[in-house]
Amino acid sequence: MNVLSPAFAIAGKDLRLELKTRDVVASVGLFVLLVVVTASFSFPTGGEGREGVAAGVLWMAFLFAALLGMGRSMAIEKEDACLEGLLVSPAPREAVFLGKLFANLGFTFLVELVILPVFIVLLQLRPGSGTWLVVLGAFLGTLGLVTIGTLFAAMAVNTRGREAILPLLVMPVSVPAMVAAVKVSEAGFSGGMADGTLSWLLLLFGYDALFLLVALVTFQYVTEE
Amino acid sequence: MKTDALQQPVGELRPDAVAGPSSGSRRRLWGIATLVTLPVLLGMAFFYAPEDANQGAAQRIFYIHVPSAWIGFLAFLVVFVASIAFLATGKRKWDDMASSSAEVGVIFTTAVLITGPLWGRPVWGVYWTWDPRLTSFLMLWLIYLSYIVLRGYVPEPIRRAKFSAVLGIVGFLDVPIVYLSARWWRSEHPTQFVVESGDLPAQMLVTLLVGLATFTFLFLYLLSVRRSVARLRAQRELEGVAR
Numbered sequence: 269m270n271v272l273s274p275a276f277a278i279a280g281k282d283l284r285l286e287l288k289t290r291d292v293v294a295s296v297g298l299f300v301l302l303v304v305v306t307a308s309f310s311f312p313t314g315g316e317g318r319e320g321v322a323a324g325v326l327w328m329a330f331l332f333a334a335l336l337g338m339g340r341s342m343a344i345e346k347e348d349a350c351l352e353g354l355l356v357s358p359a360p361r362e363a364v365f366l367g368k369l370f371a372n373l374g375f376t377f378l379v380e381l382v383i384l385p386v387f388i389v390l391l392q393l394r395p396g397s398g399t400w401l402v403v404l405g406a407f408l409g410t411l412g413l414v415t416i417g418t419l420f421a422a423m424a425v426n427t428r429g430r431e432a433i434l435p436l437l438v439m440p441v442s443v444p445a446m447v448a449a450v451k452v453s454e455a456g457f458s459g460g461m462a463d464g465t466l467s468w469l470l471l472l473f474g475y476d477a478l479f480l481l482v483a484l485v486t487f488q489y490v491t492e493e
Numbered sequence: 494m495k496t497d498a499l500q501q502p503v504g505e506l507r508p509d510a511v512a513g514p515s516s517g518s519r520r521r522l523w524g525i526a527t528l529v530t531l532p533v534l535l536g537m538a539f540f541y542a543p544e545d546a547n548q549g550a551a552q553r554i555f556y557i558h559v560p561s562a563w564i565g566f567l568a569f570l571v572v573f574v575a576s577i578a579f580l581a582t583g584k585r586k587w588d589d590m591a592s593s594s595a596e597v598g599v600i601f602t603t604a605v606l607i608t609g610p611l612w613g614r615p616v617w618g619v620y621w622t623w624d625p626r627l628t629s630f631l632m633l634w635l636i637y638l639s640y641i642v643l644r645g646y647v648p649e650p651i652r653r654a655k656f657s658a659v660l661g662i663v664g665f666l667d668v669p670i671v672y673l674s675a676r677w678w679r680s681e682h683p684t685q686f687v688v689e690s691g692d693l694p695a696q697m698l699v700t701l702l703v704g705l706a707t708f709t710f711l712f713l714y715l716l717s718v719r720r721s722v723a724r725l726r727a728q729r730e731l732e733g734v735a736r
Contacts, residue, residue: 416663423656427646436642437660440635441667444674451678467677475670482663489580489655 271366274359278367282341283374296336297379303329304387313391319457322391323450327409329387330380331446334413335438337375339431341368342421351425355491365487369418376410393457401456401465408472409449413442415476419483423490448472516717523714530707534700542700551615556700558608560708561601562630568598568712569633569665572640576661579654585727588654591661593719595640597712602634628675629668636664650730 286292307313307325345351345368354364384406388395395402417438424434448468455462538556545552571594579587609627610620621627640660647653693701 419659419663423643423659426652427643427656428648429646433643433646436639440632440639441663443632444667444670447674447678464677471670471674471677478666478670479663482666486580486659486662490659492655 271360271363274357274363275366275370278354278359278364279370279374282368282371285344286375292337292340292375293378296333296340296375297382299336300329300333300379300383301386303332304383304390308390318391319393320454322387322393322457323454325391326384326387326453327446327450329383330376330406330410330449331413331439331442333379333383334372334376334410334417335435337379338372338414338417338421339424339434341372341375342418342425343431346425351491361488361491362484364491365418365422365484368422369415369483372414372418372421373410376414377407380406380410394459395457396459398456398459401460402453403456404469405449405452405456405472408469408476409445409452412445412449412472412476412479413438415479415483416442416445419479419487419490422487426490445472445475448475516721520714520717520721523710523717526710527707527714530703530710534703534707537700537703542697543694548616551612554608554612555697556704558605558612559701560704561604561608562626563705564708564712565598565601565605565630565633567709568594568601568716569637569668571716572598572637572661573665576658579658580662585650585654588658589720589723589727590716592644592657593716593723595637595657595661596719597715599634599637599641600715601708601712602630602637605630606634623675623679625672625675625679628679629672632671632675633668636660636667640664650727 304325307328311321311325312318313321313325342351345354354367355361359367384402387393417434420437421431421434424431424437427433448471451468452465452472455465455468534556538553542553542556544550572591575587575591575594578584579591609630613622614620640657643660644653644657647656
């Protein structure tokens with residue numbers, strides 16, 4: 269059976285639901301904006317070396333956005349036994365995983381797309397010719413975070429801790445992706461590729477590929493009853 | 494088609510036949526071996542191994558610190574292999590093995606994170622430095638703490654076993670990437686601390702090997718005790734009187 273068409277159907281369902289309710293993007297978007305503003309007051313932003321601080325703040329905000337969005341997106345599947353419905357459907361488990369992954373990526377990218385320009389203005393950054401690197405870093409870093417997060421969210425909603433346990437699972441494992449993404453964003457904010465940026469990009473790429481594969485293989489075990 | 498063969502046995506989660514006498518006597522053997530080698534190790538670490546020219550007596554914690562690190566790593570390797578074995582076979586003994594080894598591994602990693610700063614303070618002048626190895630062990634420790642927390646949050650045994658197996662696999666695969674990222678990250682801020690000491694004098698090497706043997710016995714003993722606890726708990730869960 270084709271894997272991609274049911275995956276797109278599931279992601280489409282989530283995106284349509286989101287268009288009707290605007291639950292995730294509104295709450296997560298506002299939350300991330302608040303994180304950025306609070307961090308701007310808390311950290312020395314604006315001075316020399318501000319690109320490094322900004323990259324760190326940006327990824328803390330993105331991490332929170334992804335965690336909130338993914339927790340919410342899996343929680344709605346628990347209501348009215350929607351997840352069970354998906355699992356008894358003829359769609360293969362890989363398609364269910366990819367569907368939720370695409371939907372989570374969609375939400376997170378949307379929030380990031382809104383927040384990134386605001387962020388650049390608020391923190392007085394001038395990426396200029398490094399803009400493509402900021403975008404590429406955001407894409408690869410988010411892909412890694414959301415891949416791990418989608419797998420773990422399917423586990424977290426079935427625990428007593430619900431969404432509260434998701435950050436505990438995602439944060440330790442996602443540290444290398446976060447470090448690499450911060451480094452790539454820092455180089456982007458500073459205007460382009462720096463020493464070692466290529467290695468960080470390759471590390472992000474490898475992280476994404478490895479855990480995408482692992483998640484596709486193991487997702488069936490975390491969803492079967 | 495590939496999933497059916499795997500999914501079938503995962504449903505049956507029975508405790509394995511109660512361990513025969515061999516497991517108990519083997520445990521006693523590991524326990525005795527630890528009791529014998531531990532004083533030997535301490536004696537060697539304090540009196541046989543020569544004092545390090547630069548680091549002085551503080552270096553002697555090395556004989557506890559390094560074996561703890563190796564065994565901690567070994568324990569998480571066992572978690573990884575047992576997790577794969579559990580998902581492939583669905584046999585409860587693999588879940589018991591993985592969860593037991595994770596807990597024992599956290600104990601050894603905790604020992605690494607306590608003895609490391611105690612060594613670092615007199616030698617480097619700081620308790621902590623973001624050296625790739627230190628950073629990797631901190632992350633290992635955090636990943637397997639989250640493994641233990643996760644298990645505590647899932648009351649259903651089958652689900653708990655599957656969830657933690659997935660985390661046991663993902664967590665271990667993450668380790669080399671963590672190490673690599675910590676190394677590159679540090680290399681941008683060169684550090685004056687050189688941990689590598691080159692060739693060890695023979696007495697130091699022998700003491701280190703005795704330390705490794707001691708901690709291996711201790712690991713096998715603790716793992717065996719912890720697995721028998723897991724077996725008892727499994728029986729209780731089957732009888733429906735859990736918690």
